[in-house]
Amino acid sequence: MDDPEDRADAHRILIGSTKEFAHLPGSDLLARVDPFYAWQQSRREMSLWSYGKVSYSAPRAECSVRYDDGTAFAGVNLATQDYLGLSSHPAILDAARRAMYAHGVHSGGSGVLLGRTRFGTDLEAALCDYLHMEHAVLFPTGWGAGFGAIQGLVREDDHIVIDERAHACLQQGAHAATRRVHRVRHLDTAAFERTLTAIRAGDTRNAILVVTESLFSMDSDTPDIAALQALCDDYKATLLVDVAHDIGAVGVDGRGFVGKQGMLGRVDLLIGSFSKTFASNGGFVLTHSRAVKEYLMVFASTHIFSNALSPVQAAVVGAALDIVRSPAGAAMRHALAARATQLRAALSAAGLTCLGDRSPIVPVAFADEALARLTTRALPARGVVANLVEYPGVPRGTARLRLQLMAAHSPRQIRQAAEGIGAAYRGAIVERVAYPSIGGDTSC
Secondary structure, eight states, X not given: OOSHHXXXXXXXXXXXXXXXXXXXXXXXXXXXXXXXXXXXXXXXXXXOOOOSOEESSOSSSEEEEEOTXXXXXXXXXXXXXXXXXXXXOHHHHHHHHXXXXXXOSOOOSBTTTTOOOHHHHHHHHHHHHHHTOSEEEEESSHHXXXXXXXXHHOOTTSEEEEETTOOHHHHHHHHHHOSOEEEEXXXXXXXXXXXXXXXXXXXXXXXXXXXXXXXXXXXXXXXXXXXXXXXXXXXXXXXXXXXXXXTTXXXXXXXXXXXXXXXXXXXXXXXXXXXXXXXXXXXXXXXXXXXXXXXXXXXXXXXXXXXXXXXXXXXXXXXXXXXXXXXXXXXXXXXXXXXXXXHHHHHHHTTOEEOSSSXXXXXXXXXXXXXXXXXXXXXXXXXXXXXXXXXXXXXXXXOEEEEEOOTTOOHHHHHHHHHXXXXXHHHHHHHHTTOTTSOSOOOO
16 A cells, blocks of 8 residues: 555545535536445445435335346345334225225325325324424425425524434534524533523524424434423423434333423424335424414425325324334334343444444444445345445444344344344455555544
8 A cells, every 4th residue: 555546546436424424516517426336436446435225116125126237136124214113014004995995196286285184194293292282394305394384484684593413404504594593412402501691692583493403313412302392491492302213113102302301392393204114204393382283284395396295105104103102113112222231232243333322223333434335235244234334424433334124123133133243344454454555533
């Protein structure tokens, strides 16, 4: 690795990030993206591009996959957001079939223009009952719910105080709504209070929206929701909590960390996604105000200018919610928590670092992007299907495998996956030594 050009190529492949290509120069809008594709191809040639995987089977505990270069493999599936494994549940498939034959497969319009169906209105009522809220707005995607809730309510002179690691839909919704966006250090309640104090010292006229998540999917950690709501009450601000990753999957009753913290019905706005636990695309906003519901239906662009949830999707989510609320759902959550405990213990014993607290998400951290990529490259041969997340999806130097569990995973599958990840990691450490001139922390 003495040749400077070889070192530069290795650096781009092992350490370089998509962020370098986000703002490309040039007057030719289409041709200027070529350097990104060339970099991507270099990673493919080294089997270091792990994105764009295609599933060739249902997203069960084990699945068959092809990379976008056609390479096929199969293994224990730790890459799917289907925490209770409901996407192939017989009751879900039956609900989809019955809705399809009763109402067809398409909503046929915006939620303002006859796109709503009886399945959707039934789902709105069930969600409100489950989470102790009064009014619901359904969106065709969870991303649209997050973006639309913020863009629909906040105006250019208002303020948004947002956790720095909040989801992209929340960050982008904030910047679409106002220039007054205040990013706060992750989970730092005191920093939220300092920011609110500073804003209200200079502006008592305009609104403030505080934005966080109940379970952060890259870190598997959670804020003090009660403290944030109390701050909002004190400073005449509004709290929005994204409950996408824990509702239905965490807690004895499935009401997530809002429930575990005793905050059911006490948070100003809840938003979420159906795509993690409820076997469908789609999202929601829950509020105590009928006026807020009606306003969002008209002013949230991702609602009024998108077709509504299809009758099949709404029926599927409704059937999934029935399971979530049942004794069978409680048993699934118990199994899911047990598998999370097992996987964390096995990976820690293998010398890997698991972030956050027990949840359906097990983030495995690496201090070095190169080591993370080399580990991920070895996983298919070890029978593990997993997703790598790297900068700028997470802060630089904190690349990770975001492992996602299902209630259907067996103890044997968890042991197999942990052994495969551990072996891949040990092999990557040996490989990483061959690139001493590449930046990053090579200590393990």
